[in-house]
Amino acid sequence: MASGNVIRGSRIGSAPERPTERHEPAPRRAVTYWCRNDHATEIRLALDAEEPAVWDCPRCGVPAGRDAQNPPGRTRPEPYKTHLAYVKERRTPQEGEALLNEALAALRRRRGRE
Ligand SMILES: [Zn+2]
Incomplete structure (x- = not known):
């Protein structure tokens, strides 16, 4: 069996095409987090996934929360x-x-x- 011909015939590095599965993408919802530096981060979660309470802001690294008016770490009305x-x-x-x-x-x- 001349295996060399088989190798030459296929493009190296290209992943074999997966058989087409009629796979609907799982339904997703967008969840937005705000950090105290006013960065909004939108992440996509599966519909049934529980959203984390905080999400690290990808821009500045501080924890971001779901409440735009009161992101974690922002100075509270009662001064620090x-x-x-x-x-x-x-x-x-x-x-x-x-x-x-x-x-x-x-x-x-x-x-x-x-
Ligand atoms: Zn940020």
Whole structure:
């Protein structure tokens, strides 16, 4: 059997044509996600697939959510408190001053020793 002829006769690299299956594409729905940088990302899900709550934005990588008005990670009406803000809630400025002086004194002592 001259197998060489068979190989030469077919184009290398071309996938064999699949027998045509009358396969309707599964019904899909578009689901849009918004990230906090106002990027809208539309993904297509199968109709019966449950949509994920968040989807990573392909443009900036932050999590995107289904609610355009309130994407995950956007500053809430209640402002994000910095660590300092929490500290200020717990301590009066006088206490803060005392702590700072204490810390500075300790730092200077350490530096003086070294
Ligand atoms: Zn984005």
